Amino acid sequence: MKQSLEQNLKQISSSVVSPENRSVALNNFLVQGFPTRREENWRYTDLSFLKEAAFTLSENTIIDRLQTGFKVGKGNVHRLVFIDACFSESLSSVKALDEQCTVLPLKQALATNSEIIRKYLANAHQEDTRFLNLNNAFMSDGYVILVPKGMVIENPIHLLFISSDKDNVMSFSRNIILAEENSALTVFEEHLSMDGQTTFANHITQVVLGAGARLDRYKLQNQNERAIHIAQTLVDQKRDSQFKSYQVTLGAALSREDLNISQRDQGASCALYGLYLAEAKQHQDHHTRIDHLAAHGNSVEYYKGVLTGQAKGVFNGKVVVHPNAQKINSQQTNKNLLLSNAAEMNTKPELEIYADDVSCAHGATIGQVDSESLFYLRSRGLDSVSAMSLLVQAFADEIVETFEHKDISDYLREMTHAKMSTHFLS
Amino acid sequence: MVMHMEDDKKKIQDEREYLDDLVKQRYQHGFVTDIESDALKPGLDENTIRWISKKKNEPAFMLDWRLKAYKHWLTMTPPEWAYVQFPPIQYQDIIYYSAPKSKDDAPKSLDEVDPALIETYKKLGIPLHEHAKLAGVAVDAVFDSVSVATTFKEKLSEAGVIFCSFSEAVQTYPELIEKYLGSVVSYRDNFYATLNSAVFSDGSFVYIPKGVRCPMELSTYFRINAANTGQFERTLIIADEGAYVSYLEGCTAPMRDENQLHAAVVELVALDDAQIKYSTVQNWYPGDEHGVGGIYNFVTKRGICRGARSKISWTQIETGSAITWKYPSVILKGDDSVGEFYSVALTNHYQQADTGTKMIHSGKNTKSTIISKGISAGFGQNAYRGLVRVNPGADYARNYTQCDSLLLGDKCGAHTFPYIEVKNNTARAEHEATTSKISEDQLFYCQQRGIRTEDAVAMIVNGFCKEVFKELPMEFAVEAQKLLEVSLEGSVG
Secondary structure, three states, X not given: OHHHHHHHHHXXXXXXXXXXXXXXXHHHHHHHOOOOOOOHXXXXXXXXXXXXXXXXXXXXXXXXXXXXXXXXXXXXXXXXXXXXXXXXXXXXXXXXXXXXXXXXXXXXXXXXXXXXXXXXXXXXXXXXXXXXXXXXXXXXXXXXXXXXXXXXXXXXXXXXXEEOOOXXXXXXXXXXXXXXXXXXXXXXXXXXXXOOOOEEEEEEEEEEEOOOOEEEEEEEEEOOOOOEEEEEEEEEEOOOXXXXXXXXXXXXXXXXXXXXXXXXXXXXXXXXXXXXXXXXXXXXXXXXXXXXXXXXXXXXXXXXXXXXXXXXXXXXXXXXXXXXXXXXXXXXXXXXXXXXXXXXXXXXXXXXXXXXXXEEEEEEEEEOXXXXXXXXXXXXXXXXXXHHHHHHHHHHHHHHOOOOOHHHHHHHHHHHHHHHXXXXXX | OHHHHHHHHHXXXXXXXXXXXXXXXXXXXXXXXXXXXXXXXXXXXXXXXXXXXHHOOOOHHHHHHHXXXXXXXXXXXXXXOOOOOOOOOOHHHOEOOEEEHHHOOOOOXXXXXXXXXXXXXXXXXXXXXXXXXXXXXXEEEEEOOEEEEEOOHHHHHHXXXXXXXXXHHHHHOHHHHHHHOOOOOOOOOOHHHHHHHHHOOEXXXXXXXXXXXXXXXXXXXXXXXXXXXXXXXXXXXXXXXXXXXXXXXEEEOOOOOOOEEEOOEEEEEEOOOOXXXXXXXXXXOOOOOOOOOOEEEEEEEEEEEOOOOOEEEEEEEEOOOOEEEEOOEEEEOOOXXXXXXXXXXXXXXXXXXXXXXXXXXXXXXXXXXXXXXXXXXXXXXXXXXXXXEEOOOOOOOEEEEEEEEEEEOOOOEEEEEEEEEEOOOOOEEEEEEEEEEOOHHHHHHHHHOOOOHHHHHXXXXXXXXXXXXXXXXXXXXXXXXXXXXXXXXXXXX
């Protein structure tokens, strides 16, 4: 693995990071190595196979067609498209955006706004720095969204990441969203694969929400059944800011989502919703961590999963209330349906609380479709497949219904229903 | 109006004084009985183990087993994943064996027991003498490491129940020991259990034969006495087919400044249709209000429901010890077996507790219930850590877990780390947890009805723990409530 990574480093042409910094980062990573299952955070997700794997970077792949079916009802859609984490100008379109607002690929943004962006890139902080180092070594490009004070962007910004049809390609993107005071925006990140090749993708997204800023972030991960998708999202919330995250995980052979939120000032709130559907031998791992560092914070979390085949699911939701962060309200729920005997779910909702005037709760369930509900539907004349699919869809739709943006919600509903009807209910 | 305010002020002042008194209340059971101890020099090597084994006149298989454990222990490192902090333990500074001198001329009846010992028990309020009969409790009292007196033996032996010290069992029933020792907690299990396997000095042994319902509650009181003596107890309870036993364990320890290590192992085996109910009230010296001293309680407790329709139930009230590290677990191997865990853990001052349970479902239609109540006050850190695992063959397994934490004071911490692993699609696992402080509404309601803050808090906390208390045998339920009140009062106001 070491040789192959060092080989790749020589060939990289992207200028977003200087070659010296890249090799420092790679050396740091090589010292650390890939995580092992002996570590608490990777207890249920085995990455040991990566040690043997040899991926290469790919640049300049051209695709002539957008792979997504996502449309916006009216108005323009702002869209940045990345192929193997390299920006594709021909497929992207950012129309009619205010001049003061930046929606650019990282490479171009660095040309105009270098200082501030370099500052944020250097500020990425996470307990586990391995993928950060790897990303620092290999990032090709990514998106940068800077929204100035008080600006509200009506239409969603669509960020499309496509893994090309080349085999054994690895791609690294680094993304920044910086929403200044009282601004508001909606972003929709979509991850797709063109063909059934083995790919490795790592995406690190840094979000900073200024006082009173609002961000709705949707993410659909719908890569092919051989893809490996490892993503970290690091969110910093200032006073009274609001963050909503909607995660839909359908694809990839192995996916790992880390969503870390730090509420640094009073009155911040976040709501995290997630839906994951895993079949065959898929492995889907969701880790969330919410740090309440200041008083009067709020967090709501609701993740649901349906697993069938020999799929394996992991949910780990951690809420930390730091000393003196009083008046915190935190609710977390994780519910799972196991539809086959070989499917497996591991869930671990954690609370770590160092302040007394708080109200925190979490709940987790793992089970199957309620037999009495099933019986009720059967007694009304539904056959077993229809009854089952009605109940499973209703289970999943509870998350879909929290999606506020109509166009995105419609699209995601369509995608989840498509996956369910082909893999889950036949 | 002014009058009222002054009244109020005075009232508040009174209350403060009262609270201060309570807060400074010293550990009631802290005293040292001066008995010449027959102790080893501090330190641990193979010779220590041979010495202990020889001293206890053990058969060869015991020595082999101890030595295997010791060799394995040398390859191990102490676990670091728990949310507890303490300076590294110097295992070579511990005295691994200490028995009261009077052991050599073994007492045949209570009259022969060292009066100083009896006095100690009286101070602790143990119903050993006439109390024993009144309370209907048979006591196998462990003073440091050797059992000194056993009562009600005749009555138990009439029923065919074997209840004796571990060393006696090794001599009298070596075949049972050889068969079951280490069958639930193997000598390779974990750092502290392995250490215990190598050096354990004594403990209790219970065997309930087929179809026998043990005629009385069995109880053992553990005490740590001689200074610097790590106490390594080992308890083995076997309930044969259709048997029932309820076992009570309660602990108090004298006041000390150095931290003392306690690494016990408890093994329970339930065969077909057998039931074991194991209750603990643990009130060892928790250290003073500055976190100096106190017992390190690193205990491995595990039961196996080996037979169909068997049941194991753990109930624990943990108010003592500077550090508590224990996870009473149940392996649900037999079909239709049941595991239960009821726990109240309280941490005050600088106490730390990392406790919980493991329920491993392997048999079909197995059920487990976990109710855990954590209370943190002062600078206490209280963590629930639990595992519910449903293996592929455990069809229709069912688990319900509820763990609630109550925070009293803004310097303490309450943590929850539940692991739920399900590999069977007919199984159901539910977990819920809440963390909050005592509701101001509830307090206000009590106060406006003339109940003092202290009493109101005690009442609310008792209500919070009621689900667990009701699982305790009568004698313990009373003691447990009292314990909580004493440990808690003064930490709120």
